[in-house]
Amino acid sequence: MANIKKIISRISIGLILILFWVFMYVKAPQLYANGEALQKTMLVYMIITALFLGWDTLSSRKVEEPLFRESVFRAIPIFLIFFVIGFALLFIFGLFVNSSAQTDIYKAVSGIGSGLIILHLLFVSTMETLIFQRRVPVELQSRGISKNMAWFISALIFAFFHFTLSATYYQLLIYIPLHYLFMWVGTKYAPRTFVSAMGIHSAWNFWILGFFS
Numbered sequence: 001m002a003n004i005k006k007i008i009s010r011i012s013i014g015l016i017l018i019l020f021w022v023f024m025y026v027k028a029p030q031l032y033a034n035g036e037a038l039q040k041t042m043l044v045y046m047i048i049t050a051l052f053l054g055w056d057t058l059s060s061r062k063v064e065e066p067l068f069r070e071s072v073f074r075a076i077p078i079f080l081i082f083f084v085i086g087f088a089l090l091f092i093f094g095l096f097v098n099s100s101a102q103t104d105i106y107k108a109v110s111g112i113g114s115g116l117i118i119l120h121l122l123f124v125s126t127m128e129t130l131i132f133q134r135r136v137p138v139e140l141q142s143r144g145i146s147k148n149m150a151w152f153i154s155a156l157i158f159a160f161f162h163f164t165l166s167a168t169y170y171q172l173l174i175y176i177p178l179h180y181l182f183m184w185v186g187t188k189y190a191p192r193t194f195v196s197a198m199g200i201h202s203a204w205n206f207w208i209l210g211f212f213s
Helices: 002-009 013-031 035-058 072-097 101-112 114-142 147-166 170-189 195-211
Strands: none
Touching: 013 035, 013 072, 013 114, 035 114, 072 170, 072 195, 114 147, 114 170, 114 195, 147 170, 170 195
């Protein structure tokens, strides 16, 4: 029994993320009405993530290795804490912008469907964090670029990526400071894995799904 507990305690957040991503991709058509469309989006994200993390594995392993050394039982509570904090703050902000935000968000989220919610909360947010807030800045700094410049360049890439998805210019204005927030939360509270930034990122995705839908 002690050995089993020891083995379970060593299950990494990296392994869980990969298993979850693969499960979601394979089962999407059976789990959700719009599963095939979601599956195509997942495939794009999986390919991009595989390229960036594969690049990291072949070079420094600064992003990939910590994910497979961090216990999932330590990482998940951090993720959940920052998800709750992030969403609570965003929800309060939403009430100042729109007094009926609570009702509007509930109605919007209810109509979106669980597939799209899970996609953005646990699929898109984790992958984007690993790519734009971890891999890109690490690679830029490894090439002699200063930390501040690496953060700025990666912020531009992060914002431009979201601009290409919707072609709305406000994405450029929102996602640059948002990138800095994710970077600060990640480096301060979970510098090895950035699961804290993943939690904030998931909260943001959940909020915008409800508030702007």
